[in-house]
Amino acid sequence: MNGESIEIEAPTLEKLLDELGYGDKTVATAVNQNFVRNKDRGETLLVEEDMVEIVTPRQGG
Amino acid sequence: MTNETASLLLYDIPVASRFLLGTARYPSPAILAEAIRAAGAEIVTVSLRREAGASRAGESFWSLIRELGVRVLPNTAGCRTAKEAIATAQMARELFATDWIKLEVIGEEDTLQPDVFGLVDAARALADDGFSVFPYTTEDLVVAERLLDAGCRVLMPWAAPIGSGRGINNLFGLRALRAHFPDVPLIVDAGLGAPSQAAAVMELGFDAALLNTAVSRARDPVEMARAFALAIDAGRAAHVAGLMTPRDMAEPSTPVLGRAFDEGRK
Numbered sequence: 001m002n003g004e005s006i007e008i009e010a011p012t013l014e015k016l017l018d019e020l021g022y023g024d025k026t027v028a029t030a031v032n033q034n035f036v037r038n039k040d041r042g043e044t045l046l047v048e049e050d051m052v053e054i055v056t057p058r059q060g061g
Numbered sequence: 062m063t064n065e066t067a068s069l070l071l072y073d074i075p076v077a078s079r080f081l082l083g084t085a086r087y088p089s090p091a092i093l094a095e096a097i098r099a100a101g102a103e104i105v106t107v108s109l110r111r112e113a114g115a116s117r118a119g120e121s122f123w124s125l126i127r128e129l130g131v132r133v134l135p136n137t138a139g140c141r142t143a144k145e146a147i148a149t150a151q152m153a154r155e156l157f158a159t160d161w162i163k164l165e166v167i168g169e170e171d172t173l174q175p176d177v178f179g180l181v182d183a184a185r186a187l188a189d190d191g192f193s194v195f196p197y198t199t200e201d202l203v204v205a206e207r208l209l210d211a212g213c214r215v216l217m218p219w220a221a222p223i224g225s226g227r228g229i230n231n232l233f234g235l236r237a238l239r240a241h242f243p244d245v246p247l248i249v250d251a252g253l254g255a256p257s258q259a260a261a262v263m264e265l266g267f268d269a270a271l272l273n274t275a276v277s278r279a280r281d282p283v284e285m286a287r288a289f290a291l292a293i294d295a296g297r298a299a300h301v302a303g304l305m306t307p308r309d310m311a312e313p314s315t316p317v318l319g320r321a322f323d324e325g326r327k
Binding site for chain 1: 083084085086087093106107108109110111112113114115117118119120122123126135136138144145147148151152153155156157223273274
């Protein structure tokens with residue numbers, strides 16, 4: 001997750017966000033470099049070795 | 062931009078300010094907000110970054126930008142492949158609720174120059190997906206043509222490497238680009254370090270300038286934002302007014318006819 005290896009219980013991306021404390025935050029997500037829409041997170045099943053990205057707005061040039 | 066005096070149109074959106082400003086590396090959020098106001102910028106660049114679940118940094122930054130009432134241009138900074146850039150653009154569209162994207166696909170670490178092959182691939186995929194793509198590119202005419210073919214309606218050539226402050230590295234190349242694509246909005250992005258350099262690109266007929274570091278790392282970012290705004294306006298006004306052509310030899314500005322002590326001189 002975000003470049004770090006972690007052990008998780010969550011079966012879906014939505015549950016992972018809850019588990020990691022992102023519940024009410026404005027975030028965008030990708031799994032294995034593929035964008036996952038907000039509304040699809042509940043149906044997005046996670047399996048071993050999946051690479052999850054969770055990002056928020058930030059300063060940029 | 063066919064009419065020199067018309068306001069700039071970027072993907073059919075009229076833009077009065079020709080100064081696009083980055084939001085990174087300011088001393089504080091308050092100084093960032095003040096610099097954006099001093100610049101008179103209507104468009105600011107933003108990014109996406111990883112953040113721990115407990116942090117609120119991203120949300121507080123986003124609420125600051127929303128309060129300023131500016132249009133955001135999210136970037137894909139740091140992406141090294143078309144695939145990364147496409148996913149980042151899609152995440153940005155959802156998060157920032159805009160289909161505008163500053164497309165960066167970086168191909169080389171020392172110069173941070175675009176991987177123009179990945180850039181064209183990503184630009185095509187994103188344009189097909191409904192994005193308004195602002196590609197960060199070089200001054201290469203062939204790449205520019207490919208980007209337009211891919212669906213880009215704006216081009217953003219560099220002046221020099223990102224963060225270098227070198228100003229125009231390839232005057233011939235930028236002039237050629239402007240001459241070659243007279244009707245395409247061209248925004249010089251990256252490498253501008255001084256207001257005089259921004260004025261110079263505007264005098265060449267570029268439609269706008271995008272910069273970040275020269276303002277954010279200045280001793281007084283707010284005053285530097287004001288300085289760049291003045292320079293960009295001056296450069297644009299000079300271009301529209303029509304610059305004189307340089308010549309090798311002197312030409313008197315005071316009328317010669319009727320001067321005193323003129324006996325016998327031819």
